[in-house]
Amino acid sequence: MPGGGFRELGGSLPAIASLNTSYSTSLSLPSPYLLIPPAERKAISDVRRTFCLFVTFDLLFISLLWIIELNISSSIWDRLKYEVVLYDYKSSFFDILLLALFRFLCLQVGYAAFRLKHWWVIAVTTLVTSVFLVVKVIVSSLLSQNVFGYVIPITSFVVAWLETWFLDFKVLPQEADDERAYLAAVNASCERAPMIYPRALSDGQFYSPPESVAGSEEDLDEEGLGRRAVTSQDKEYVSQGREAMSVVEQILAQEDNWKFEKNNDMGDSVYTLEIPFHGKTFILKAFMQCSAELVYQEVILQPEKMVQWNKTVSGCQILQRVDDNTLVSYDVSSGAAGGVVSARDFVNVRRVERKRDCYLSAGMATDHDAKPPVGRYVRGENGPGGFAVLKSNSNPSVCTFIWVLNTDLKGRLPRYLIHQSLAATMFEFMSHLRQRIADLRPSPRPHHHHHHHHP
Numbered sequence: 070m071p072g073g074g075f076r077e078l079g080g081s082l083p084a085i086a087s088l089n090t091s092y093s094t095s096l097s098l099p100s101p102y103l104l105i106p107p108a109e110r111k112a113i114s115d116v117r118r119t120f121c122l123f124v125t126f127d128l129l130f131i132s133l134l135w136i137i138e139l140n141i142s143s144s145i146w147d148r149l150k151y152e153v154v155l156y157d158y159k160s161s162f163f164d165i166l167l168l169a170l171f172r173f174l175c176l177q178v179g180y181a182a183f184r185l186k187h188w189w190v191i192a193v194t195t196l197v198t199s200v201f202l203v204v205k206v207i208v209s210s211l212l213s214q215n216v217f218g219y220v221i222p223i224t225s226f227v228v229a230w231l232e233t234w235f236l237d238f239k240v241l242p243q244e245a246d247d248e249r250a251y252l253a254a255v256n257a258s259c260e261r262a263p264m265i266y267p268r269a270l271s272d273g274q275f276y277s278p279p280e281s282v283a284g285s286e287e288d289l290d291e292e293g294l295g296r297r298a299v300t301s302q303d304k305e306y307v308s309q310g311r312e313a314m315s316v317v318e319q320i321l322a323q324e325d326n327w328k329f330e331k332n333n334d335m336g337d338s339v340y341t342l343e344i345p346f347h348g349k350t351f352i353l354k355a356f357m358q359c360s361a362e363l364v365y366q367e368v369i370l371q372p373e374k375m376v377q378w379n380k381t382v383s384g385c386q387i388l389q390r391v392d393d394n395t396l397v398s399y400d401v402s403s404g405a406a407g408g409v410v411s412a413r414d415f416v417n418v419r420r421v422e423r424k425r426d427c428y429l430s431a432g433m434a435t436d437h438d439a440k441p442p443v444g445r446y447v448r449g450e451n452g453p454g455g456f457a458v459l460k461s462n463s464n465p466s467v468c469t470f471i472w473v474l475n476t477d478l479k480g481r482l483p484r485y486l487i488h489q490s491l492a493a494t495m496f497e498f499m500s501h502l503r504q505r506i507a508d509l510r511p512s513p514r515p516h517h518h519h520h521h522h523h524p
Contacts, residue, residue: 114247116240117180123235124176127228131169134224135162138217159209165221168201172229180236186244191236198229250345296392303391309435310395310420316453317431317473320350327352331492337499339492347452349488350475353495359506361460361468365428367505368456368470369421372398378505381498383412388439395420399440402449413449413478416440426462431455431473451476472498 113121139148152161172194179190202222205211211218320342327340330351337355344350357364368375372385384401391397400415419432434450442448452475459469472495478487 113181113184114240114244116243117184120232120235120240121177121181124173124180124232127232128169128173130228131166131221131225134217134221135166138162138215138221141215141217158205160211160214162211162217162221164205165202165225168198169225172198172232176232180240186241188237188241191233195229195233198225202226247345254345296390306389306391306397306418306435307395307420309418310391310432313418313433313453313455314420314422314429314431316344317429317455317457320344320352320473321457321471333496333499335496335499335503337496339495344452344475347475350452350454350473351491351495353470353472353474353499355470355499357468357470357503357506358466359468359510360466361428361458363506363509364458364468364470364502365423367509368502369428369430369458372400372419378508379498379501381494381501388416388437391418394422397435397437399437401446411480412446414440414442414446415449415451415476417451419455426460428458429455430457447479449476449478470499470502 136145139145139152142148152163156163158164175190175194179185202225206222209218211222323342327342330339330341332338335355337353340352340354342350342352373387376382376385381403382400383403384399386399387396388399389397395418397416397418400417402413402415404412416435416437417432418435419430422429431453432451432455433453454473454475457471457473459471461467461469474491474495
């Protein structure tokens with residue numbers, strides 16, 4: 070009977086899994102996190118903060134250049150008097166500093182204080198800056214004074230246009246995307262239908278399992294008999310499992326949006342995909358020379374046995390079988406990256422489904438009374454992820470294996486380090502899996518023998 074499969078998440082990945090920090094809000098969509106009005110969710114987005122920093126840099130940089138220019142020929146006070154008190158448009162740089170101050174005030178008030186979502190403020194500042202500088206360079210005698218006659222107008226011009234580009238290409242589109250994802254999630258939580266992804270396919274458009282009749286899902290599970298979720302805690306596990314499954318199906322349905330990261334000699338590839346609320350998700354796709362059933366047996370149905378062949382896992386225990394499709398498991402990953410990452414433990418809820426052309430196992434972090442976090446391990450937290458084994462239409466003895474992984478290791482490790490070693494971990498898991506499949510195969514000796522007699 071199906072039941073096991075989320076092994077990797079705590080499992081076959083060394084802890085180095087992806088540090089998708091900051092998004093590990095557990096995905097129960099109706100959670101309060103999603104219902105906070107956008108203004109209170111985060112006072113100011115990361116991209117916008119970077120933009121404001123850059124605007125500040127603009128002002129300080131132009132000021133610095135101006136002070137150096139003051140000091141270059143005679144004493145600083147003489148030049149100050151000459152440029153500020155006896156200001157002359159043709160020969161003084163003081164107005165370029167004032168222009169930088171004008172940009173700084175307009176942009177900070179517009180984009181930091183009022184958090185405008187429109188480009189008009191920067192359009193005004195960049196237009197004024199460009200026109201002013203072009204006119205100044207034409208009429209003035211700056212260029213004869215010293216090299217700053219070139220440097221200050223050119224830097225002002227370049228920096229003003231960089232700000233424009235950054236706001237228009239990065240800040241506004243990124244915020245619009247976040248907002249769309251947020252609204253989609255809020256709508257979903259109101260309809261109680263967890264469609265995490267705004268562009269996702271509806272549930273029915275993915276594989277439809279022949280075993281279950283649409284609609285009867287709630288009362289009949291796959292075999293129509295066996296375990297049934299009874300208590301409210303059990304029902305919570307089942308709904309978390311379904312939720313993880315729907316996210317994994319959406320990720321599989323969006324293969325066009327996966328971003329290629331790296332591949333290995335065996336032709337396995339690792340991709341990434343950003344998903345709302347959980348950040349970066351890693352996806353391993355591998356083509357295997359064995360039947361889908363075999364991979365399903367090894368990886369999905371028998372997570373406890375995985376410890377015997379998968380070196381990236383040091384323990385797996387099934388805490389509870391909730392119903393025929395759902396179980397809660399406790400997984401311990403081995404340390405990774407030469408001991409930089411200590412072992413982690415995970416408590417995952419997993420849902421397993423058999424479909425006509427594929428086997429799916431999906432799950433995510435949950436809590437279970439049997440395994441509260443203990444001091445011995447850092448407790449990691451998995452976002453939605455899992456395994457898919459896709460049968461080949463033409464050849465039953467090959468299959469495609471996909472592992473979707475989203476995990477937050479909760480340590481204080483730099484995220485890029487985690488991401489670097491994650492792909493390596495996934496490839497390592499594949500080499501263990503291929504070795505395991507080879508070990509299970511009957512030895513090919515009779516075949517050679519047979520070959521011998523037909524020269």
